Amino acid sequence: MSAAGTIRVVLVDDQALFRAGIRMLVGSQPDLEIVGEASDGREALSVVRASRPDVVLMDIRMPVMDGLTATAELLRDPDPPRIVMLTTFDLDEAAARAIREGASGFLLKDAEPEFLLAAIRTVHSGSAVIAASATRDLFAHFSAPAQSAPPREYADLTEREREIFALAARGLSNAEIAAREFLSEATVKTHISRILTKLGLRDRVQLVVFAYEHGLA
Structure with missing residues (x-):
């Protein structure tokens, strides 16, 4: 059982090595806890609904079911978690779509560890200001006025x-x-x-x- 005040996180990514690195990083923080992992979107639906996390780190491109589809499904649930999309690309139209549909923001997979940890805490606190300049650039490229x-x-x-x-x-x-x-x-x-x-x-x-x-x- 999580300690009082601990932020519960589920990690969804098809790369086991990447998940291992994030698990170690998040696990090193006294106020954060990985409560579940999944390697594709379909598995993510089961894991998230069973573990009831506060925040989900969701890869966009995965086999079986991609992160966009899984995110849309989860956001239809009552009291859904905050979902942050993980992407390899700085200007990713899929990330823009996810944010339009209710995701709380996006992070680059090569973000600095301190930035990723801060993003989890920021999203959990109710804010969605993650990489604000990157978000601005994203919509400047993909949303014609x-x-x-x-x-x-x-x-x-x-x-x-x-x-x-x-x-x-x-x-x-x-x-x-x-x-x-x-x-x-x-x-x-x-x-x-x-x-x-x-x-x-x-x-x-x-x-x-x-x-x-x-x-x-």
Whole structure:
């Protein structure tokens, strides 16, 4: 049984050597625990539903069932885990699709170990700001700006909220926005929360998607 406060992680990847490395890395942290592993998407469905992890690290390209299909299935479950896609490619259209459909972000497989650990903790805390600059570049390449007017919900944002929206869409953190706009981080967090609520978005990754799909970034 996990200790109180331990973040439960399931790792899904078809490369046993890669899984072994991640298992050792995650296992070295007192607040993280690998509670299951799978080598393909179909096996992942069983493992995740049986172990009820907080976070899933999901490879995109696997045999039997790929990570996109498995992610879509899991996100239809009640109270699904946070899912982070693992990819070999810096600009990966499949990762963009996964984020659009509800994944919490993506990581490159050759990311620094400290970054991967920080990403797990960040996602578990409810945020989806993972490799914000990479996410921004991803959608800049794969999401052509829309020619239509922004949706009605965007018009409901105040002028200040639109300013914060634009900065968040560029990948700036709360601290960076606060410094730039001479605001407290708490105030920026409140603005972001209101923006997400008004636009019907779940998190900041979906905000980036929204911005690029509607030509607002």
